[in-house]
Amino acid sequence: MASNAVYSSHSDHVLRNVLATMPTGTLLSSSFPLSNLTDSVPATLCRLSSTTVRWVWDLGTATEIQMVVFGQHNIDAGHTGVVWEQHTSNTWTSPDLSVPVTIPAAERDGYRPFPWVDISAHAARSRRFVSFAVKTANSVNLAMGEVMASAVKRIASPNLSWGMQEGESVPGIEHQTGRGVRFAYRTGIRVRNFAGEVDTTDAEATSIKEWFRDSNLRPFIWIPDGSVNDAMIVSFEMGNELKVTREFFNRNRIPLAFREWSRGVQVT
Amino acid sequence: MATVVFTAQQARAGTERIDPWVEFQLTSYPAGTTKVYRWGKVDVADVSNYGDAKSDQIISFGRILRTLTGRDGQLQASNASFSVHDDTRKLPASQGLSEDLQDLNLQHWYNRIVRYHINGSSGKTAGDSDRILFRGYLTDYGTDNWPEFNFSADDQLTSQFSPFGSRARFPWRVTSTAQHTNCPAENLGLPEAWWYGEVTDTPDGTDKGAVPTKYVGTETISGDPNWHKFEVCGHAVKQIDDVYAGGVKIVGEYGVTVLAPGKAGWPFAQVYRDIGGRRYTILYAKGPIADAAIAGTAIITCNGQGAETVGDGSGTLIDHPVLQFRHILYAYVINNYLTGLWPGNVPWSAGDPTVNKVNATSFDTVAAQRPTHRGAFLVGVNGQLTFQDIVRLATINGDCQFGHDIDSQMFVVSDEPTSPVADFTDDDDVILRAMPCKPDPSLVFNEIPYLWKSTYTEYQTGRSSGRRTQASIDAYLSTKTDDEVAFEWIRDDATALALANLRAARHRAAPHFTRITLSLYALHLELGQRIRLTHSYFSWALREFRIEQIEIDLDALTVDLVLRDMTASAISATTTTFVYDSRTGSSGSYVVTASPETIAVTIGGPRFAGGSMDVGIQPAAGTYENVRGMIPITIDWNILPSTVNLHFDVLTRTRHSGTSVTPRVRDDANAINYPGTVSTGTAEPTAPQTITITHPGAVGSRTYWLQATRGATTNVPVYILGSARIEP
Numbered sequence: 001m002a003s004n005a006v007y008s009s010h011s012d013h014v015l016r017n018v019l020a021t022m023p024t025g026t027l028l029s030s031s032f033p034l035s036n037l038t039d040s041v042p043a044t045l046c047r048l049s050s051t052t053v054r055w056v057w058d059l060g061t062a063t064e065i066q067m068v069v070f071g072q073h074n075i076d077a078g079h080t081g082v083v084w085e086q087h088t089s090n091t092w093t094s095p096d097l098s099v100p101v102t103i104p105a106a107e108r109d110g111y112r113p114f115p116w117v118d119i120s121a122h123a124a125r126s127r128r129f130v131s132f133a134v135k136t137a138n139s140v141n142l143a144m145g146e147v148m149a150s151a152v153k154r155i156a157s158p159n160l161s162w163g164m165q166e167g168e169s170v171p172g173i174e175h176q177t178g179r180g181v182r183f184a185y186r187t188g189i190r191v192r193n194f195a196g197e198v199d200t201t202d203a204e205a206t207s208i209k210e211w212f213r214d215s216n217l218r219p220f221i222w223i224p225d226g227s228v229n230d231a232m233i234v235s236f237e238m239g240n241e242l243k244v245t246r247e248f249f250n251r252n253r254i255p256l257a258f259r260e261w262s263r264g265v266q267v268t
Numbered sequence: 269m270a271t272v273v274f275t276a277q278q279a280r281a282g283t284e285r286i287d288p289w290v291e292f293q294l295t296s297y298p299a300g301t302t303k304v305y306r307w308g309k310v311d312v313a314d315v316s317n318y319g320d321a322k323s324d325q326i327i328s329f330g331r332i333l334r335t336l337t338g339r340d341g342q343l344q345a346s347n348a349s350f351s352v353h354d355d356t357r358k359l360p361a362s363q364g365l366s367e368d369l370q371d372l373n374l375q376h377w378y379n380r381i382v383r384y385h386i387n388g389s390s391g392k393t394a395g396d397s398d399r400i401l402f403r404g405y406l407t408d409y410g411t412d413n414w415p416e417f418n419f420s421a422d423d424q425l426t427s428q429f430s431p432f433g434s435r436a437r438f439p440w441r442v443t444s445t446a447q448h449t450n451c452p453a454e455n456l457g458l459p460e461a462w463w464y465g466e467v468t469d470t471p472d473g474t475d476k477g478a479v480p481t482k483y484v485g486t487e488t489i490s491g492d493p494n495w496h497k498f499e500v501c502g503h504a505v506k507q508i509d510d511v512y513a514g515g516v517k518i519v520g521e522y523g524v525t526v527l528a529p530g531k532a533g534w535p536f537a538q539v540y541r542d543i544g545g546r547r548y549t550i551l552y553a554k555g556p557i558a559d560a561a562i563a564g565t566a567i568i569t570c571n572g573q574g575a576e577t578v579g580d581g582s583g584t585l586i587d588h589p590v591l592q593f594r595h596i597l598y599a600y601v602i603n604n605y606l607t608g609l610w611p612g613n614v615p616w617s618a619g620d621p622t623v624n625k626v627n628a629t630s631f632d633t634v635a636a637q638r639p640t641h642r643g644a645f646l647v648g649v650n651g652q653l654t655f656q657d658i659v660r661l662a663t664i665n666g667d668c669q670f671g672h673d674i675d676s677q678m679f680v681v682s683d684e685p686t687s688p689v690a691d692f693t694d695d696d697d698v699i700l701r702a703m704p705c706k707p708d709p710s711l712v713f714n715e716i717p718y719l720w721k722s723t724y725t726e727y728q729t730g731r732s733s734g735r736r737t738q739a740s741i742d743a744y745l746s747t748k749t750d751d752e753v754a755f756e757w758i759r760d761d762a763t764a765l766a767l768a769n770l771r772a773a774r775h776r777a778a779p780h781f782t783r784i785t786l787s788l789y790a791l792h793l794e795l796g797q798r799i800r801l802t803h804s805y806f807s808w809a810l811r812e813f814r815i816e817q818i819e820i821d822l823d824a825l826t827v828d829l830v831l832r833d834m835t836a837s838a839i840s841a842t843t844t845t846f847v848y849d850s851r852t853g854s855s856g857s858y859v860v861t862a863s864p865e866t867i868a869v870t871i872g873g874p875r876f877a878g879g880s881m882d883v884g885i886q887p888a889a890g891t892y893e894n895v896r897g898m899i900p901i902t903i904d905w906n907i908l909p910s911t912v913n914l915h916f917d918v919l920t921r922t923r924h925s926g927t928s929v930t931p932r933v934r935d936d937a938n939a940i941n942y943p944g945t946v947s948t949g950t951a952e953p954t955a956p957q958t959i960t961i962t963h964p965g966a967v968g969s970r971t972y973w974l975q976a977t978r979g980a981t982t983n984v985p986v987y988i989l990g991s992a993r994i995e996p
Contacts, residue, residue, distance in 0.1 A: 031320035032313065043311030044321065143313065172282075173825045175787060178805075179695040183787045184282035185825050188389065189310050262324060264311030265285070 003226035004159040006067070006118075008150035009211050010218040014065060015130075015149045016040055018057050024133070025053035028141065040219045042071040042114075042145035042233050043264030053142050054133040056090055062128050066120035066153035069221050069231040070101060070132070072145030073112060074267040077105040081136035084117050086127035095131070096124035104229050109170075109190055110266035116223060116231040120153040143267050148233060150221055154211075158204065160256070164196030166224070188265035193237060194224060195257040205244050205252040212242040219261040234258040271399050272391030274788040276697065285389035286788070287312050288329060288822040289322045290350050292406065292419070293381040293619065302619075307352055318392055319385060327351040327416055329822035332384060332402045335830075336669040336681065336795050336816055339711070339774075341660030346423035346672040348384060348402045354415045379405045381617055382421035384822070386791070399791060401820055403616055403623070403676035423672050424616075424625060425601070425655065437652035438600060441502050443484055447544035448497065450485035452562075458482060459652050460502030460548070462600075463574030464592040465644030466585070467724075467759065468509060470571055477512035477569025478759075480649055480725050481551055483562050489535055489552065495527070496558040498568045500549040501646070503605070504540035504581045505529075506573035508549075513557045514566025527552035528570070529581070539581040547579075547607040569725050574644075579609035589643030589757050590680060593662035593670075594631040597678060601655070602626060616676065627679035634668045637684045641667070641766065644759040649724045665757035667770050674794050681796030683774065685834075688812060690793065692786065693802040699785040699826060705806065707778035707833075713750035716772045720755040720764035750775065780833030782813070790827035793818065798834065889980035892932060894973050916974060917956040920947050922986045928979035929986035933959050933972050948979075 015038045022034060025048050032047035037055065068084050075082060082103060087095035097119060104113040119125045132147055169191045175183045200208065215236065222234040236242075237259035245253040278284040289308035295301070308322035309329075328351045335344035384402040391398075404421035405428075411417045441460040443451055461482075469478040481498035489495045500508075511518040511528045518526050523533015528551050530539060541550045551568060553561060560566035575595060577583030586595050595610070602625045603611035613624040635641075643665055647653060653661075663670050666680065673679040692698060753771065758764045784801070793799070793815060800810040817830035887893035920929040931944035944959045961972070976988045 029316055029320065031316070041311075043313070043324065045313040047313060047315070145313075173286075175699045175785075175824075175826065177695060177698055178700045181280060181696050182282075183279035183699070185279065185788070186282065186285045186389075187310050188285035188287070188312075262311055264313060264324070265287075267313060 005156035006221070006223040006226040007154050007156060007211075008067070008148075008152065008221040009154065010215040010220050012150040012152045012154075013040070013148055013220075014059060014063050014151050015057055015147060018059065020055040020057050020147075023054050023056060025050045025055075025142070032143070037144060037147050040146065040148075041262065042219075043262045045072065045143045045145045045264075045267065047143040048141050051137040051139070051141055052134050054092065054131055054135075055147070056092075056129060056131045058090065059128055059130065062088070062126045064126040064151050065130060065149045066125060066151060067116055067118050067221070068132075068147065068149040069114050069116040069223075069233065070144060070147055071114045071231075071233050072143075072263045072267055073103075073114075074138070074140055074143045075103045075112075075134060076139050077103050077112075079103050079134070079136070079138060082134050083132070084119070085131045085133065086119075086124055087129050087131070088127055090129050092131055092133070096127060097122055101132075102229055110268075111190055111263075112267070113230040114232065115229050116221070118153060118226075140268070145263065145267070146233060148219075148221055155226065156198070158198055158200060160194075160196035161199055164194065167193045167195070169193070189263075191260050192232060193257065193259045194222070194234075195237075195255070198254050198256060199247075200252045200254060202250050202252065205254060208254055208256075209242060209244070212236060216240060216242075222258050232258070233261045233263070235261050269395060269397045272387050272394075272396040273399075273792055274388060274391075276787070276789045278388070278390065279787040279789060280696075283390070286386065286825060287314075287318075287322075287388060287392075288384065288386040288401075288825075289319065290326060290329065290419075291319065291381075291383045291385060293383075293617075294377065295380060307350075314392075318387060318398065325352045325354065327353050329384070332820040332822070334672055334795060334818045336671040337659060337663050338669075341663040341670075343425070343656045343659040344671060345426040346402070346404070346676070347407075347421060347426065348382070348404060349418065349420040351416050351418045354417055377406055377409055379407075381619075382406050382419070383620075386788075386822070400620075400623075400675065401791070401822075403620065423676065425678070428601075436654060438596075438655065438658055439502060439648040439652065440600070441546065441606070443482070443499070444544075447546050447548075448484040448499075452483060452485070455482055455484060459648035460499065460546070461646050461648035462503070462596070463501040463505055463549070463646050464595070464757070465587045465642060465759070466573045467644045467646060468571035470509070472721075475517065476515035476725070477510070477517075477571055478723075478725060479570045479572065479646060481561075481568045481570070482649075484550075487552070489527070492554075494554045495552045496554060496562065498551040498553060498561065500551060500570060501574070502648075503547055503549065503575055503599075503610075504538075504579055505549045506576040506581060506583070506585045508551075508570050508572040510571050511551060512569045512571075513553070514560060515569070516566075518557075521557065525553060525555045525557050542607055545607055567725070574646075575610075577610070587642050587644065588635045588638075588666075589641060589662065590631050590635045590638070590666040590668055592643045592645075592757070593658075593666055593680070594626065594628065596658060596662070597626050623675050623677065625677060627673050627675070627677035630673070630679035630681060634666065634680050634682045637682050638667060638766070641758075641763045642760050643757040643763075645722060645757040646724050661756055664753065665755050665767070667767055669796065671795050674792070683796070683814060686798055688798045688800045690790075691800045691802065691810065692784070694804055695802075697786055698801075698803070699787065701785045703782060703784060705780065705782035707780045709778040711775055712778050713748050713775040714772065715747050715749040716753060716768050716775070717749065717751075718753040718755055718764065718768045718771075720758045720761075722754075722756045722759075781816075781830065782833070783828060783830050786827045786829065788825055788827065790829065791820065793827070793829065799829075799831070801831070887977050887986075890977055892934065892975040892977045894975050914961040914972070916942075916944075916959040916961075916972075918944055918959060918974070918988060919953055919956045920944075920976065920986065920988050921952050922948060922950055922978070925950055926979075927986065929976055929988065930978075931957070931959065931974065931976045931988055933961060934975050935961075935972055937971060946979075 018038055020034045020037055028047040028049045032045050034046055036044040036046045082101040084099050084101055085095040086097040099117050101115050101117055103115055106112045172184055172186045219233050219235055223231045237257040247253050289306050292305040294303050306319055306322040307325045309326045311324045312322045330349040332348040334346045382404050383400055385398040385400055387398045404423050407422045408420040439459040439462055442457050443455055467478045481500050484497045484499045487495050487497050508528050508530055522531040527534055541548045561568045573585045576585050586592050599605040599610055602614050613626050613628055615621045616623045616625050659670050668680040668682045670680050755764050755767055795815055798812055798814050800812050802809055812834045813831035814834050815829050816832050819828040916933050918931045920931050922929050928946050928948045930946040933942040942959050942961050945957050978986045
């Protein structure tokens with residue numbers, strides 16, 4: 001059953017620019033460093049020459065995390081042994097929190113939906129050390145573009161109204177001869193977008209304004225259906241402007257639009 | 269590993285993902301690590317054999333341009349330009365570092381290597397290596413519209429041999445006291461000459477020595493301090509045949525007052541002299557011969573053979589002009605020859621070891637196409653040359669074109685017929701876009717005056733002659749004389765004549781030029797190659813063209829080709845057309861006007877002195893008769909538009925009122941008549957009537973007659989006068 005959309009605000013991201021360590025796994029080259037995991041850009045990958053990995057982030061103090069998105073990866077669909085873990089120390093034999101990450105099947109163009117985990121109800125969601133691990137061998141050397149962990153799991157309330165638009169663009173270049181024979185080349189990218197409206201109370205409108213102030217032109221998490229394992233890393237796409245139309249006493253209409261933050265071509 | 273090739277089928281099926289990117293190699297100054305910046309239009313996380321990660325910062329790839337030298341040998345730059353978006357003010361390096369553009373010392377960006385790469389999804393799957401579309405050096409960069417930064421890169425020559433560069437003049441080695449401590453001041457700073465081929469004036473009977481020398485001071489030889497050095501050139505040579513003093517051949521003085529390599533009494537083990545880190549060929553003299561030479565009253569000259577393949581006099585004479593050009597590139601352009609054996613080809617860059625700077629094979633190919641051509645010349649005795657001059661001389665004397673090939677190597681190509689490498693059609697291949705297409709009548713020359721045997725001494729004068737292409741003169745009914753061509757590297761009559769003939773043949777008719785746009789499957793085409801084009805609008809069926817320019821647009825993913833039509837000119841008017849003047853008996857005129865596509869033919873000859881049109885015919889009523897004395901207009905067509913309009917402007921009158929005259933144009937072979945309008949006046953009309961024929965164009969031949977008939981009532985002459993115009 002469909003659930004309300006889930007999202008984060010930019011300042012919720014606790015791993016941003018925190019450099020991981022890698023007790024298991026080997027970097028492919030310096031062109032794909034660990035820093036790419038938390039640079040807020042899914043397109044820039046951390047690539048390995050190994051098929052298993054453990055990345056660990058030391059947050060300094062116990063820090064609450066309610067959801068985590070794993071963006072732009074090449075992990076096999078349904079692969080077992082993929083976990084998100086949190087613990088008080090940098091030891092992972094029996095962490096306080098260990099949840100499996102379910103890897104969705106790739107789509108027809110090769111893109112893999114971004115999996116996410118919801119740990120907002122977990123007792124051990126606030127720990128100093130957090131870790132992502134692929135414990136059993138993937139079919140190809142691992143690569144991942146972003147690990148985005150949010151301190152808050154924000155639930156769209158109210159949800160987007162009916163009539164919400166979902167779109168995708170597949171840019172390419174096309175020509176044709178004088179006789180109509182067509183030539184086409186693909187750039188290899190697909191960009192998803194969402195647009196819709198929310199009907200809010202004044203308090204809810206204020207919350208959305210705060211979200212926009214914090215997140216415009218910055219990446220954040222957007223999960224259109226909180227019951228589906230398909231997260232997106234997006235930014236607002238409203239021409240840098242949030243328009244709140246006051247329809248009635250304590251009722252406001254707010255158009256919202258999102259566009260995927262760059263994720264580059266498919267990861268192979 | 270094969271280099272990626274893009275096929276037409278990929279483009280038509282839309283199956284291919286294209287990844288072009290720019291690579292900029294920034295090395296810290298004066299020495300240090302090299303950071304490689306890779307920019308594309310989308311983020312691509314390639315593995316290392318495909319250049320690692322590329323960030324999506326390219327706003328525009330711009331265009332990559334490669335062009336061959338023209339008929340005058342003008343060097344054409346190969347270049348590319350692109351713009352990068354730097355909104356974060358960070359240009360990421362492949363090492364994962366970031367660098368604030370504002371903090372860099374911008375001057376260190378210049379002359380760093382820029383390369384354009386391309387690959388595609390199927391190429392990467394197959395393991396094909398990238399195609400490197402351009403190698404060059406950054407020559408300009410900056411921003412007019414921050415955060416957009418614009419970069420320009422030029423080929424290896426343009427960036428290196430600007431007129432203001434330190435090696436802008438050749439020979440760049442000049443006489444210095446470092447080698448010649450007591451050289452007269454007036455000779456310091458003069459270039460140290462190059463000598464190529466057999467330079468001699470013995471065969472033509474002058475026999476006074478064609479190669480001059482330069483006095484550069486004294487040298488003690490075997491304890492004798494009285495020897496004077498006369499520098500011949502700045503390298504070893506194959507052979508000195510004879511030495512002359514004041515134009516008089518030295519016979520008995522060798523080893524006594526004259527020392528020459530290979531002659532009696534030469535005291536050195538080698539034919540060359542290494543002095544102060546430079547290699548020379550030097551003659552020595554003392555006594556009256558030296559004194560007169562130093563005073564300038566009896567200069568010392570010689571005949572012989574110049575640079576050979578090794579560099580110590582032991583190799584084979586380099587005597588083909590194209591191979592001499594390659595040797596110049598090796599020794600003085602991509603290397604800085606001072607001494608020792610001749611240097612060879614060098615890799616394009618340290619990180620690009622498999623591609624040399626010179627495509628050596630192309631020079632061998634062109635030389636083999638003209639196996640009997642011989643070049644013989646000196647450079648530096650009459651002053652220095654720019655690199656552009658070198659290219660001009662090499663391509664004119666080598667009868668070739670020069671440019672940068674698909675791998676950014678310097679290469680040459682001739683226009684000898686070669687098998688077409690690809691066929692394209694407007695239906696399936698040519699992208700719909702503006703397609704200019706016209707002949708260039710300014711390139712028609714059927715008389716080529718030329719000059720050869722350059723003179724380096726006071727003893728010999730230049731000789732000139734000319735070659736005419738009679739067929740072209742006949743076709744155009746006029747002599748079109750080219751500017752005088754100087755074959756400055758040629759000293760034998762046979763080569764000069766052959767070069768003039770080639771040039772005359774090349775320019776006997778107006779070449780057609782067109783420009784077509786193709787998709788990426790044209791990326792592998794090369795300058796100078798031939799293709800065949802089938803185009804329904806222009807009525808071309810497998811028409812052969814030569815590629816003169818290639819322009820790659822990586823934003824649009826297209827390849828533009830500038831093509832030269834290798835078929836004869838647009839209109840070959842092989843049958844002259846004129847009209848007999850019934851009164852004077854003189855012929856009429858046939859005029860090729862500004863363009864061969866517009867031919868005006870006067871029919872009927874000049875009017876009589878009284879100004880009255882009076883060329884009469886008297887056909888039977890209702891029967892058409894040819895204009896008197898007329899030879900039909902026969903034109904062999906090879907016209908580019910699918911149809912053209914052939915206009916006959918006709919004046920008619922009758923001698924007496926009461927009859928009428930009706931003109932027409934008739935195509936006898938096809939039994940087609942093109943009627944004009946009946947008139948009855950006895951006075952000459954103030955304006956002609958025009959009979960227009962829509963000519964079918966294409967390839968073929970048609971013959972037209974201008975005819976008239978008269979009315980039935982009066983049996984008197986009618987008069988007709990006309991002219992014909994062809995206007996596409």
